[in-house]
Amino acid sequence: MFANFDFNVIVRSFDYLIFTGLRFTLMLTVLSALGGAILGTLLALMRLSGNRVLSLLAAGYVNIFRSLPLLLVIFWFYFLAPLIGQWITNSPRPVQVGAFYSALITFILFEAAYFAEIMRAGIQSISKGQVGAGYAIGLRYRQVMGNVILPQAVRNMAPVLLTQTIILFQDTSLVYVLSLPDLLGTASRVAQRDFRIVEMYIFAALIYFLISFAASRAVHHLRKRIAIVR
Amino acid sequence: MNYNWNWLIYWSPNPEGTGTYLDMLLTGLQWTIATALVSWVIAFVLGVTVGVLRTLNNRAIAFAGDAYVEIFRNVPLLVQMFLWFFVIPEIVPAQLGLWLKQMPNSAFVTATVCLGFYTSARVAVQVQAGIESLSRGQRMAGLAVGLTTFQVYRELLLPLGLRIIVPPLTSEFLNNLKNTSVGLTIGLLELTSRTRTMQEYTFQVFEAFTAATLLYLLLNLVFVALSQWIERAVAVPGLIAIEK
Numbered sequence: 001m002f003a004n005f006d007f008n009v010i011v012r013s014f015d016y017l018i019f020t021g022l023r024f025t026l027m028l029t030v031l032s033a034l035g036g037a038i039l040g041t042l043l044a045l046m047r048l049s050g051n052r053v054l055s056l057l058a059a060g061y062v063n064i065f066r067s068l069p070l071l072l073v074i075f076w077f078y079f080l081a082p083l084i085g086q087w088i089t090n091s092p093r094p095v096q097v098g099a100f101y102s103a104l105i106t107f108i109l110f111e112a113a114y115f116a117e118i119m120r121a122g123i124q125s126i127s128k129g130q131v132g133a134g135y136a137i138g139l140r141y142r143q144v145m146g147n148v149i150l151p152q153a154v155r156n157m158a159p160v161l162l163t164q165t166i167i168l169f170q171d172t173s174l175v176y177v178l179s180l181p182d183l184l185g186t187a188s189r190v191a192q193r194d195f196r197i198v199e200m201y202i203f204a205a206l207i208y209f210l211i212s213f214a215a216s217r218a219v220h221h222l223r224k225r226i227a228i229v230r
Numbered sequence: 231m232n233y234n235w236n237w238l239i240y241w242s243p244n245p246e247g248t249g250t251y252l253d254m255l256l257t258g259l260q261w262t263i264a265t266a267l268v269s270w271v272i273a274f275v276l277g278v279t280v281g282v283l284r285t286l287n288n289r290a291i292a293f294a295g296d297a298y299v300e301i302f303r304n305v306p307l308l309v310q311m312f313l314w315f316f317v318i319p320e321i322v323p324a325q326l327g328l329w330l331k332q333m334p335n336s337a338f339v340t341a342t343v344c345l346g347f348y349t350s351a352r353v354a355v356q357v358q359a360g361i362e363s364l365s366r367g368q369r370m371a372g373l374a375v376g377l378t379t380f381q382v383y384r385e386l387l388l389p390l391g392l393r394i395i396v397p398p399l400t401s402e403f404l405n406n407l408k409n410t411s412v413g414l415t416i417g418l419l420e421l422t423s424r425t426r427t428m429q430e431y432t433f434q435v436f437e438a439f440t441a442a443t444l445l446y447l448l449l450n451l452v453f454v455a456l457s458q459w460i461e462r463a464v465a466v467p468g469l470i471a472i473e474k
Contacts, residue, residue, distance in 0.1 A: 067404075067450040069411035072422050072442055079435045083233075170306035177415065184309060198320045205309045212304035 009196040010203050013186075021186030022207065028104060028182065029169045035108035036168070037161065040115025045145065047120055058116065065113035070106075070174055077106040078178060099178040111168055118160050122153030159223040166215050170208065183207060239434045240441065251428050252441075258424030259445055265342055265410040265420060270403055272346025277353025278392075282383055284358045295354070302351035307344075307412050314344040315416040341413035349406045356398045360391035393464045400457035404450065421445060 010017075047058035065073070081102040085095030097105075126149050134144035154161070173184040181189070184204050191200035240252040248254060284295035302310070315337075319327040333339060364387060372382035392399075414423035425442040429435050 064447065067408075067447050068443060069408040069422060069446065071411040071414065072425070072439070072446065075422070075426065076439050076443075079429075079439070170304075173306040173308045174412070176308060184306070184312075188312075197316050201309065201312045201317050205305045205313060208306055208309055209301070209304045213300060216304065 006196055006199055009190065009194050009199050013190045013194075013200075017183065017186050017190065017203070017207075020181055021183040024180065024185075025169070025172050025182040028100075028107065028172045028175070029165065031104055032107035032111055032172070033165045033168055035104075036111030036115045037119075039108060039112035041119045041150070043112060043116035044119035044123060047116065048123060062113045062116050065110055066117075070110055070171055071177065073110050074103065074106050074174060074177060077109070078102045081105055099175075099180050103175045103178055103180060107168065107172065111164070114164055115161065118157050118164060119153060121160075122157035123149055125156050126152050155226060158226060159219050162219045162222070163216070166212055166219070169215070170212060173208070233436070235437070236432075236434055237437060239432055239437050242432075244428070245431055251432070251438075254424050254428060255421065255438075255441055255445065258419060258421040259449070261338070261418065262407070262410050262420040263449070265338065265345065265413060265418065266403075266407040269342040269345035269349065269410070270406055272342065273349035273353050273402075273406065276346065276350035278357050278388070280350065280354035281357025281361070282388070284354065285361045285387075286379075299351045299354055302348055307348050307409055308415060310348055311341065311344050311412055311416055315340045337413065337417040337419075340416060341410070341418045345406060345409055345413075348409070349402060352402050352405075353399065356395045356402065357391065360395035361387050363394060364390055390466065393466050394469070396457075396461050396464055400453075400461065403457065404453060407449065407453065408446075 043058045043061060046054040047062070049055055078099070081097040082094035085091075085097050086093065089095060130148055130152075131144055134148045139147070172182060175182050176184050176188065179185065187200040187204035191197045240255075241250050243249065244251045244254045246254065248257070280295050280298055283291050284299075286292070305313075319330040321327075322330070330336070368386050368390070369382055372386045373379070377385065410418075410420055411422040413420050414426070417423075419427075421442055425438045429438040432438070
């Protein structure tokens with residue numbers, strides 16, 4: 001079965017796969033998670049605000065993105081990003097955004113919809129009395145949210161936020177369709193160059209598995225540790 | 231912006247000779263639906279089986295169940311798709327590998343099998359949670375009146391446990407529906423793939439992707455409505471989850 005399994009190709013291309021491919025994947029994951037979490041929190045605040053227009057806008061955004069396949073959204077922004085860039089900078093022709101930035105924009109906007117739902121649940125898990133107490137001692141909306149509600153919401157939701165980031169880590173493999181050099185992309189390039197498809201895809205799967213599995217075990221322990229005793 | 235809008239493009243004939251561009255997209259939609267439904271059947275059967283095995287008090291079986299779930303949950307879907315499509319035919323015996331490669335509709339078969347296994351791990355976790363949420367008295371009572379373990383599951387734990395987890399299962403179904411788009415990487419001609427083809431033939435990027443977006447939204451609305459109807463029909467009376 002593995003009689004002509006060539007470990008050598010993995011050794012030869014190890015540096016390329018890890019320091020180019022995996023590094024790219026991790027960078028895209030971290031930047032998208034940060035951007036997505038910030039935008040998602042803003043969307044959650046909009047959705048929970050008393051303003052009907054803001055609330056409807058946020059709900060529409062979240063529901064539309066959550067009904068579409070990520071691949072379709074990746075293609076959308078691959079073609080749309082240069083035109084949006086042109087519109088923002090008022091330049092005469094489409095701006096060269098490049099596949100990396102269009103992928104990053106896609107993941108931030110797409111993941112924001114999922115992070116928004118998590119943060120909404122987190123904010124709603126805090127007792128109403130805390131908001132009332134905050135206003136009663138004279139805090140403003142910014143202070144109530146920033147100093148009282150959000151820190152607790154993030155703490156309560158930390159395991160879920162991290163689990164979503166692990167899902168995001170796996171989803172970044174879809175940038176394969178834009179021919180970007182992420183872990184799967186680099187593995188696929190070596191596979192086609194050296195005709196070593198079996199070794200390369202199994203190696204990529206193993207790396208994804210090890211990182212996701214270790215991360216989800218860590219989240220599992222975190223969940224136990226930070227559980228608030230009520 | 232120098233873009234030539236042409237919303238009538240959907241009714242122009244496509245160069246593949248299969249009718250209009252709209253026909254092309256709708257055929258893609260049919261493949262999307264077919265892939266989603268067939269893979270869901272696989273996912274449900276495997277998921278219930280593995281989920282039940284994980285609730286038995288047997289360490290070896292529980293370990294195998296854990297391994298199954300962890301493997302399918304911790305490798306990206308696209309990588310799993312490539313493993314099924316490119317790697318499996320190479321590492322099985324040559325004869326079988328050849329048969330797999332020459333199989334008609336191999337993209338559809340591979341995509342449904344891959345999605346079926348991928349989603350089954352998620353279904354298994356839900357099934358396990360559903361069964362474990364039931365009072366342990368149910369199992370004990372069943373055994374006490376002389377049912378076999380198999381009968382306890384078939385008559386008591388599964389009917390009730392499955393009804394409790396209908397809401398999370400419908401959300402898994404919708405995820406599975408969206409995941410069918412990953413099939414395009416192995417040549418499945420589903421909706422997203424057909425949209426790309428239309429865009430490449432016509433250069434009408436926005437018309438093509440707008441149509442696909444609307445079709446996906448519509449598909450979602452239909453299945454959400456359907457799942458709400460199912461949720462109401464099978465809700466267990468007396469539990470908090472029921473509205474009205």
